[in-house]
Amino acid sequence: MDAPDTVLRWQNTTTVSRLYMAFELGDKSWKLSLGDGRRAPSRCTVAAGDTTAVLTAVANAKARCHLSADAPVYSCYEAGRDGFWIHRWLTGQGIANLVVDSASIEVNRRARRAKTDRLDSDKLLSMLIRYHTGERRVWAVARIPTPEQEGDRRLHRELERLRHERTAHTNRIRSLLVLHNLRVKYVGGRVWTHWWTRQRDLLAPGLRGEIDRECERLALVRQQIRSLEVQQERRACSGAHPGMALLAQLAGIGSGSAWTLVRELFGWRQFHNGRELAGCLGLTPTPCASGTSEVELGISKAGNRRCRWLMVELAWSWLRLQPDSKLSHWFNERFAGAGKRLRRIGIVALARRLAIALWRFIEHGEIPEGAILKPGKVNTVKA
Incomplete structure (x- = not known):
């Protein structure tokens, strides 16, 4: 089948002397695919977070592709657990990096297909080359926040997690009480404290101890929520952002x-x-x-x-x-x-x-x- 030529028609897609690098990030190791767009890509595996090994792989790939030491390098990786620190480090090394949305990456629609980290990094490499040769809509590129902007999002996200945790502890206590046909509308506060003081001796020691520990964890979560809410209110009133x-x-x-x-x-x-x-x-x-x-x-x-x-x-x-x-x-x-x-x-x-x-x-x-x-x-x- 002939390949469609509607996307890059009338555009010069000749690759210049540059190196392309794609990361497939893992918890223990990173898979790297490197190439210049003309030769078959070279592949290597480095320990996760080993930036020195990444620079060594770049130097070896330049030598293999007969590129000069100052040839530009373009890289990419999928947005995920590692966040943006890799992007900032690569940028500091003079490497033009892209953080791409994993949901926007093309997927073979066949029912059965091979999927490995090596194939994923090769796919990223081919799409990176297509992106830099004019096919800008090949994927969605993430906008990179500054470290300050990224840090500003921590407070309300932690509040969200703590509120979910508060609900989980409350529901757990209610579920344990229902085992003995004890039903309460609200867990926590003075009413709950007086009610639980009267009822706790009626339960078995094991169940009573579990509920007490859940109450302690619930009290800690509520204390942290109040502290973060006060901090958020204070920062909002101080004119942190107009x-x-x-x-x-x-x-x-x-x-x-x-x-x-x-x-x-x-x-x-x-x-x-x-x-x-x-x-x-x-x-x-x-x-x-x-x-x-x-x-x-x-x-x-x-x-x-x-x-x-x-x-x-x-x-x-x-x-x-x-x-x-x-x-x-x-x-x-x-x-x-x-x-x-x-x-x-x-x-x-x-x-x-x-x-x-x-x-x-x-x-x-x-x-x-x-x-x-x-x-x-x-x-x-x-x-």
Whole structure:
């Protein structure tokens, strides 16, 4: 079969004297594929994190490909557990590196195919060469945050994990109590302490000890959550980012939500239009049309899951606290009288529109039409 020539037509795809390198990162070792685009790639395995061995492999590959010592090097690896420290180290060594989204890498559609780390690194190498010879849409390249921007995301992510852990401890205690037909609505606080003091002696020592240990872990998690919430509130009020104060002015958006949206989405990412913003959130449609068959597969869910979940929650809050806004009127006219399924679909559409409205509010100062500001601000302002 002839290869399609529609992508790189009229473009000069001649490879120049440069070295390409692809990483397949593992926990114990890294697989490297290196080549110049003309010869078969060379492969080597280095210990995970051994940067000296990587530089040695680069020097050996240049010698094999008859490249000069100062020939440019282009590399790539998949975004994953190692984060961005490798990218920063490679950049410091003068190597032009790309961090690519693993979900955007081409996959053979055959039912049975060989898959090894060596094949994966070779695939990355071939796609890297295609990218640098003009095929820019061959994959999705991740935007690299600065170390400060990356560190700013730690606080709310730790809070999220701790809240999940708090729920897990609470559910575990309730499940253990149900084994003896003891049911409580809330675990923790004075009411729980008095109730548990009266009931604990009625249980077997083993079960009583397990619940006591769960209560100790729950108390520690709650203490850490309170400490991080105070820290987050203090940093938000200190003007850590002007976008937080802007978002917090709108009724229906709290300081915690404003913090997450700025740190994960608006604080360091650059969007040119609403479509790019929706794509980053994973709120873009995924139509499937082949021949006469046309099916809508829902939203892509390929973006930031934290912000996508948060925007859906804020959309419900927006309907309740901003009933006179244009966005709320749009939702009520189209979905309020429909069934539950259509309302769930509509709330996702509202979340997309709300995200775009908040982005315009931060970037251009355009207050969402009909939005109500919190007490102490202007009552109602229309864009």
